[in-house]
Amino acid sequence: MKTFYSPAHLLHAPKEEFEAGRLSPAVEVPERAERVRAEIERRKVGPILPPRRFGDDPILRVHGARFVSFLRAAYDDWRTRYPDDTADAIPSAWPARGMRLNASDIESRLGSYGSDTATPITRGTFEAAQAAVDVALSAAEAIHGGEGAAFALTRPPGHHASGDLFGGYCYFNNVAVAAQWLADRGLRPAILDVDYHHGNGTQAIFYARADVLFVSIHADPAFAFPHFLGFGDERGEGEGEGLNLNLPLPRFTAWDRYAEALQTALRRVREFSPDVLLVSLGLDTFEADPISHFRLGREDYFRLGEAIAGLCKPTLFAFEGGYNLEALSEITVNVLEGFAGH
Ligand SMILES: [Zn+2]
Numbered sequence: 001m002k003t004f005y006s007p008a009h010l011l012h013a014p015k016e017e018f019e020a021g022r023l024s025p026a027v028e029v030p031e032r033a034e035r036v037r038a039e040i041e042r043r044k045v046g047p048i049l050p051p052r053r054f055g056d057d058p059i060l061r062v063h064g065a066r067f068v069s070f071l072r073a074a075y076d077d078w079r080t081r082y083p084d085d086t087a088d089a090i091p092s093a094w095p096a097r098g099m100r101l102n103a104s105d106i107e108s109r110l111g112s113y114g115s116d117t118a119t120p121i122t123r124g125t126f127e128a129a130q131a132a133v134d135v136a137l138s139a140a141e142a143i144h145g146g147e148g149a150a151f152a153l154t155r156p157p158g159h160h161a162s163g164d165l166f167g168g169y170c171y172f173n174n175v176a177v178a179a180q181w182l183a184d185r186g187l188r189p190a191i192l193d194v195d196y197h198h199g200n201g202t203q204a205i206f207y208a209r210a211d212v213l214f215v216s217i218h219a220d221p222a223f224a225f226p227h228f229l230g231f232g233d234e235r236g237e238g239e240g241e242g243l244n245l246n247l248p249l250p251r252f253t254a255w256d257r258y259a260e261a262l263q264t265a266l267r268r269v270r271e272f273s274p275d276v277l278l279v280s281l282g283l284d285t286f287e288a289d290p291i292s293h294f295r296l297g298r299e300d301y302f303r304l305g306e307a308i309a310g311l312c313k314p315t316l317f318a319f320e321g322g323y324n325l326e327a328l329s330e331i332t333v334n335v336l337e338g339f340a341g342h
Contacts, residue, residue, distance in 0.1 A: 001046045001149045001340055004138045008131030009033050009155040011124025014088055018117035026120070027291060027323040028169040033155040036319065039329035045151070045336055051134035052141075054181075059133055059172060061180045062205055067164040070103075070113050071129070071171060074121045077106040088120035115160075115167030115226075129156055129171035136174035139316050140181050143276060149315045151336055152178070157320040159199035159280045160226060168197065168226060175280050175318040176205045182276055183211055190274035190313075192265060193218065194304065195282020195320040196292040198230025202280065203244055210239035213272040215265045216280075217258070219293065220248035243272075254295040255303070258285070262307055269311060277313040283322025283331050290323050301331040305338025315339065 014026040040048060059068060078089035091110035095101050102108045110121075132154040139152035158175055160168025179189040191206070193199035193216040206212040221230040236244035245268050247261040269277065283301070285294040296304075308315065317336065322328045 001151055001336060002139075002142055002147060003037075003040050003046060003048045003151040003153055004051050004135045004142070005033070005037055005048050005153040006051050006131040006135050009128045012122060012128030012156055013124070014120040014122055016088075017120065018090065028156065028321075030155070031325055032322065032328055033153055033319065035325060035329040036153060036332045039333045040151075040336075043333050043337065045333060045340075049138070051131065051138035054134055054137045058137055058177050058181050059130075061184065062163060062173060062176045064164040067113055070109050071121070071166065072126050074106065074109070075123050075125065077109070078121065081106050088122045090117050090120050092117070113164060113166060115165050119167050119169055119171075125156070125171060132156055132158065132174050133172050133177050136178040136316075136318050137181055139318070140178040143314045143316050144182060144185055144187070147314070149317070149339065152316060152318045154319045157282075158201070158318070159193055159195060159282070159320050160197070160201045162201040162204040165201065168200075169321070170201060173201045173205060175278050176202050178316060178318065179206075179212055179278050187275040188273075189213075189276050189278055190215070190269045190272050191278045191280065192269060192308070193280035193282070193320075194285065195280055196284035196289065196294055197225050197282065197321060198246065198248070199280050200226045200229040203229065203234065203246075206240065207236055207244060208238040208240040210243060213243050213269065213274060215245040215247070215268050217247045217249065217261045217265055220250060222248070223251060224293070249294070251293045252295055255297065255300045258294070258296060258300070259303070259307075262304070266307060266311060274313060277308070277311060277315045279308060279315060279317045280320045281317045281332070281335060282320035283328055286322065286324050286327055286331055288324050288327060292323075298327065298331055298334065301334035302338035305335040306341070309339045
């Protein structure tokens with residue numbers, strides 16, 4: 001299996017995030033992707049290739065032009081506002097109920113386009129996010145060219161970013177841009193999101209669409225991030241009615257219960273009969289993930305890969321969450337090997 005990877009992700013190295021009432025060291029760090037890359041080499045998964053540049057056009061098929069402009073300029077705008085400081089840009093006020101959307105200064109733009117305090121914009125964030133999209137698109141191009149599978153080692157991740165919102169460590173929605181690029185070439189994509197957290201951004205982007213199926217297995221938002229989306233009754237709207245399937249699971253879900261939800265998800269994908277499958281591959285379902293509460297073990301990730309391979313579809317894996325640095329690379333490659341060995 002080919003892996004696509006860009007060292008540009010190293011430019012995005014957030015220092016801190018504000019969560020649970022405190023400022024804490026960032027968990028979405030460059031070492032995540034570097035460790036996975038090393039493990040792919042060590043276990044000889046296949047060649048690691050650089051992406052090609054696709055420019056803004058494929059991004060603008062999914063994200064609003066104003067949002068893209070905001071993100072491109074956000075760090076410089078922030079530095080202009082706070083020239084004597086070195087802190088990364090993090091929103092601290094939002095246009096909540098009764099207030100007006102306003103994009104007059106960088107503080108209001110951050111609050112208008114950002115959904116949480118865990119997703120800092122650093123000097124290199126835009127370049128890294130753009131490269132992550134190129135990584136996903138290069139994998140999509142490989143699949144379009146006839147590859148049976150490809151791994152996009154995307155960092156920063158993407159599935160929490162919607163058309164005009166960044167959040168949940170995500171800026172551009174890598175998997176959504178890739179799915180749209182494939183749809184624009186006449187293919188029918190299904191997206192399976194197996195990250196611990198609901199892929200609210202991906203859901204929002206395709207919620208009213210008849211041509212893209214979105215299925216997500218995740219921690220119930222009744223207790224987990226993103227808190228405001230990902231419930232079981234969100235089934236799509238308009239032409240997209242019935243083409244959004246959320247399978248929220250309780251805290252401490254282990255493989256047995258997870259496998260049942262996975263079978264339900266795969267059944268729905270089969271019914272839709274896609275030309276291509278995109279997997280939002282989050283590894284934060286691991287039992288020792290520092291920010292999550294599922295109980296999947298190391299061996300379970302082989303089973304996950306095997307089960308996905310059972311669909312017999314061209315498959316693009318896009319890297320999302322997963323924060324246990326010691327196990328992350330091993331379990332990521334377990335999924336890829338489980339898939340390839342099927
Ligand atoms: Zn996650």
